[in-house]
Amino acid sequence: MFLHLLTHLRNDSMAICRVYFHMHGILLLIVFFVSLLGGCAGFRQLEMPPLPENAPPSHELAAVPFFPQEAYQCGPAALAMALSSSGLPVIPGDLVDEVYTPSRKGSLQMAMIGATRRHGRLAYEITDLDSIFPEIAAGHPVVILQNLGLSWYPVWHYAVAVGYDATMGNVILRSGVTPRKLMPFGVFEKTWARSNYWGLLVLQPTQLPATAKEKTYLAAVLGLEKARQFQASISGYTTAITRWPQSFPARMGLGNSYYAIGDLKSSERAFRETIRLHPNAGSAYNNLAQVLLEQGRYHEALGAARKAVSLGGPLEARYEETLREIKSHIIR
């Protein structure tokens, strides 16, 4: 029962970040416990992960602006720094309504991602320790979620990692009310590990993360498409195609995004290009058929839809629906 309560508390507080918590006596208690732990278990000094070959031993993105946070509002502050750094002039006050949940006294990770997308920026999630320094070296500040407390007494906090110094073993953060906080790597690693190394890159959709993985990147662009930021998703998919020219979902997404803004010509071109590279993709033929249908080119549409049905696959029922639809237009 007690354990149950604890896990509940932990899941619940994923959302919360409290920075002015050190006024509470409880934190003193924790500090006491930590010092005890330090006494018996001993903290091993963690090494920094290897830097990419061409990365300098220390690097700092001094141009990232700083916004001091107000009580409990490290989420809006951290996101405002990242958005401004990506070329959008926003201040934390603009983001409070989008990000901050008053009842939880914090900001949910999903809200941070959603707000990023609503501003037409690509939200690329990081979930491992190895990506952060290559990203900083490539000029991308990283919004990170830390638990400054303990796993069973969490004190969640968003900060922006803007630099590192491998020789001194420090990570440089914009954190809370401190514009340039130097955190020893060991502490940084521990506090960040408690959020499973959750980090967020806020990028223009024409930018690629230094450590970009195809699936993660496409999921991020899909997020823009879902948020109906179609111009942004068009640039995102186009960027993905320059990096992964063979990517099937990227080309489908490009066609779908053009379709969503009503640019049927560009959409048609995207689906035809998809078919050229992936001649057995039923869904590309299906979408091409729909785009042709809406241009009134019924007979070309019929050909494409028939091809989709003949290729089959798990979505065959949908292709048949398209075919029926086209036939009904021809009979009419």
Add this chain to the structure above:
Amino acid sequence: MHPFRRSAKFVSILLIVFLSLIYIPVQSVFAAMIGTKAVLVDEEMQYAREKVRAFLDREDVWTALTAQGIDPLEAKARLDSLSDAEIQQISDRIDQLPAGGGVLEAVAIIAIVLFLVLLILDMIGVTDVFTFINPPPKR
């Protein structure tokens, strides 16, 4: 009574016309496109299925399966009837295999094989396995 009936008929015809006007264009515009998300999920599933299939082709896995009394060919045949979620689970486990061979890898392979065996047994009908469980007494 009569005037009410007449107006009711009029209103219902009007409703039919308007409701179908609302419904038809929406259906014809959106029903047919395959969304990017469906494409991404589909691609991921195909990739996972290929990975599991390739895993079953490995010699050490083949040996481990045979040792568990499962015909590897039969196991492969049953892969197609596994749900997407189950395939994803197996594929995740394969991803977690320690690389480079050795004892650790062999142990991990057997763990995955056992998981596979359980899944396949499940499909054959687990009820036959637990024959020692007595059915509840009849009233």
